[in-house]
């Protein structure tokens with residue numbers, strides 16, 4: 428629809444977010460804060476979690492199906508709220524939709540550049556994200572002088588999805604993974620997986636108080652605001668029924684709902700969707 432009325436309808440549509448599980452909820456939480464009038468629709472591909480160890484082509488196949496499903500849900504933008512999915516091929520997904528689509532990697536890099544003083548930055552992520560070199564590529568483009576130290580932390584996702592964030596095992600695993608980054612004396616650490624902000628306490632304890640931890644969630648929500656504003660899709664009015672918040676998962680709904688309520692609060696009802704994989 429063209430004209431003012433058309434824009435009005437676009438504004439009422441939802442921001443779509445996707446992840447392999449609960450990690451993308453860290454971005455949802457920031458959207459609630461920064462864009463309280465926006466409706467969201469979230470997809471957690473829990474049947475295929477974790478994405479990190481999978482071949483990129485397979486991850487792309489999953490994401491295509493999710494994007495096709497999300498496009499049936501009255502959406503106005505897509506946030507790939509998963510570093511592993513974004514690393515597997517953000518540009519491919521852009522070709523699949525005729526809507527603004529962006530990921531979490533570039534916002535994370537920008538946030539880190541605002542914080543670092545020594546230009547020695549670390550990034551942790553899944554094996555897929557780290558091996559793809561997606562962070563190196565963005566740093567090369569935006570700040571080639573930065574010394575980047577990267578470290579895969581594959582077990583962190585399973586620790587989060589199984590509710591073990593405060594366990595002694597989480598601490599042991601974190602010490603092991605983070606030792607090389609401590610040795611490198613970085614001053615800023617990018618949590619290059621949307622699950623990792625849920626482990627902030629243990630990561631900060633192990634790295635020490637002087638290392639700044641960067642969650643891309645905040646910067647990604649800011650990017651969402653900017654992109655919607657530019658397209659004139661920003662929902663700046665408060666709707667009398669409040670924004671709608673819908674959650675879909677590919678695995679059983681209950682475990683996701685329990686974790687999600689814990690992480691972002693409020694009343695959450697998730698629905699299982701069986702996609703043709």
Ligand code: DGL
Nearest residue numbers: 450477478479510511621
């Ligand atoms: N939250 C994810 C990421 O940002 C996915 C982790 C996974 O499924 O392995 O990479």
